[in-house]
Amino acid sequence: MIKHTLLLLCITLYTVTAIHAQGTGVPLSDTLSGNKPEVPSQTTPSPRILISGYVQAQFTYAEKSFSPGNDKRFQVRRGRIKFSFVSPKNTKGWSTSQYVLQVDITERGLNIKDAYTILTDPWTGWFNIQAGMFNRPFGFENPYSSGVRESPERGRMSGIIFPNVKDLGASLAIQGPKTSAFHWLRIEGGWFNGVGGPSSLAEADEFDKKKDFIGRISTTRKLSSGKVTVSGGFSMYEGGFRIDSVNVFTMNTDNRGVKGYSLVSHAADNYKDGLTGSRSYTKRRYMGADAQVSFDWAGGRTILRGEYIQGTQPSTSVSSSSPSSAVTKDIYYRKFNGAYFYFIQNIRTSPWQVLLKYDWYDPNTAVKGNQVGDAVVPGFVATNSTDLCYRTLGFGAIWLWDSHAKIIAYYDRIINETTDQPGSVSYYSKDVPDDLITLRIQAEF
Numbered sequence: 001m002i003k004h005t006l007l008l009l010c011i012t013l014y015t016v017t018a019i020h021a022q023g024t025g026v027p028l029s030d031t032l033s034g035n036k037p038e039v040p041s042q043t044t045p046s047p048r049i050l051i052s053g054y055v056q057a058q059f060t061y062a063e064k065s066f067s068p069g070n071d072k073r074f075q076v077r078r079g080r081i082k083f084s085f086v087s088p089k090n091t092k093g094w095s096t097s098q099y100v101l102q103v104d105i106t107e108r109g110l111n112i113k114d115a116y117t118i119l120t121d122p123w124t125g126w127f128n129i130q131a132g133m134f135n136r137p138f139g140f141e142n143p144y145s146s147g148v149r150e151s152p153e154r155g156r157m158s159g160i161i162f163p164n165v166k167d168l169g170a171s172l173a174i175q176g177p178k179t180s181a182f183h184w185l186r187i188e189g190g191w192f193n194g195v196g197g198p199s200s201l202a203e204a205d206e207f208d209k210k211k212d213f214i215g216r217i218s219t220t221r222k223l224s225s226g227k228v229t230v231s232g233g234f235s236m237y238e239g240g241f242r243i244d245s246v247n248v249f250t251m252n253t254d255n256r257g258v259k260g261y262s263l264v265s266h267a268a269d270n271y272k273d274g275l276t277g278s279r280s281y282t283k284r285r286y287m288g289a290d291a292q293v294s295f296d297w298a299g300g301r302t303i304l305r306g307e308y309i310q311g312t313q314p315s316t317s318v319s320s321s322s323p324s325s326a327v328t329k330d331i332y333y334r335k336f337n338g339a340y341f342y343f344i345q346n347i348r349t350s351p352w353q354v355l356l357k358y359d360w361y362d363p364n365t366a367v368k369g370n371q372v373g374d375a376v377v378p379g380f381v382a383t384n385s386t387d388l389c390y391r392t393l394g395f396g397a398i399w400l401w402d403s404h405a406k407i408i409a410y411y412d413r414i415i416n417e418t419t420d421q422p423g424s425v426s427y428y429s430k431d432v433p434d435d436l437i438t439l440r441i442q443a444e445f
């Protein structure tokens with residue numbers, strides 16, 4: 001770990017000292033936001049490296065302790081430094097190559113967040129190939145930068161089905177250049193490892209041969225002389241992971257009419273002829289739709305944003321999270337759905353914004369309320385607290401301190417589904433006290 005860190009720091013220092021033509025930094029909201037990696041404008045005939053970044057220092061207080069006896073803490077939530085190389089524009093008006101390296105430096109260590117290149121065809125400007133580690137092109141909230149997102153964190157569902165946000169892979173995007181009459185339409189699809197980006201320098205190794213497909217069609221239009229912006233898209237995810245020496249279960253109903261998990265395949269069945277390359281694979285499928293609108297009026301800018309996702313999630317009995325390494329426990333299939341909705345209001349021309357957000361994540365749509373944890377007949381496995389639905393109501397205020405800093409005060413009211421069943425789920429007979437208060441200062445350059 002130490003060797004990896006020192007090596008990365010040496011490369012970073014060498015890169016900085018090798019800069020021969022550095023322009024002024026582009027505001028963070030221009031370089032890191034949105035679903036499409038934006039290429040900064042090239043104002044000099046020679047290549048250059050742009051450096052940007054931000055730090056999020058915060059204090060959080062939780063009703064439920066982060067660790068035994070600790071319900072409040074200071075931390076650096078994110079400490080990003082981003083290096084972007086952009087080739088000079090060609091004679092037709094666009095850059096044909098871009099390279100991005102972004103690292104995250106906090107008290108928890110140093111991690112790579114982005115390492116990718118984008119090649120744009122020099123003839124039409126319509127085709128972009130992106131390869132490396134970058135945001136999964138699914139939905140709006142997942143690839144939307146944490147540096148410009150109004151709420152401190154993404155919704156619960158986003159963090160569970162897309163842990164670590166990034167992934168390793170390659171994609172092809174089709175979108176006309178800004179001068180095109182069809183620039184408003186974007187089609188993107190690619191293949192990814194499926195294990196997510198690393199949360200440390202030692203992680204994110206692929207553990208099977210299967211690659212996951214992610215596709216998205218999106219559009220953005222400006223109306224009323226630019227005062228109204230409307231956008232939206234449809235996304236899909238088709239993938240899975242190798243099943244090793246574990247059993248596989250899916251939701252079913254026993255002979256008493258109680259819903260629980262029944263065995264689909266025994267561990268030995270998943271090996272087939274015993275060769276690693278011919279083992280069975282799970283089915284991981286998501287479909288999503290999102291829409292956003294912003295408009296300027298006398299009261300300030302108003303932003304409305306929403307996204308709905310549903311699908312099939314293979315995971316374990318104690319977690320519905322997408323795996324980042326080989327699964328060594330029995331696999332459980334669940335049908336899920338979830339959504340989030342934002343309301344953001346700028347207060348006229350003042351530096352204040354107010355924010356209201358609602359999201360839900362139902363990891364198992366087949367059971368509700370007291371059905372969770374209900375006893376099943378022998379041969380079935382009962383549902384548990386992993387199958388409970390969660391809803392979060394968040395509201396806060398943002399003070400735009402200046403053009404490079406902001407202060408956020410935010411409250412998460414977290415509400416879990418309840419069940420009166422005894423045993424391991426009895427703790428959830430009422431709403432668990434796990435609300436969260438976040439106070440954050442963010443500065444960027």
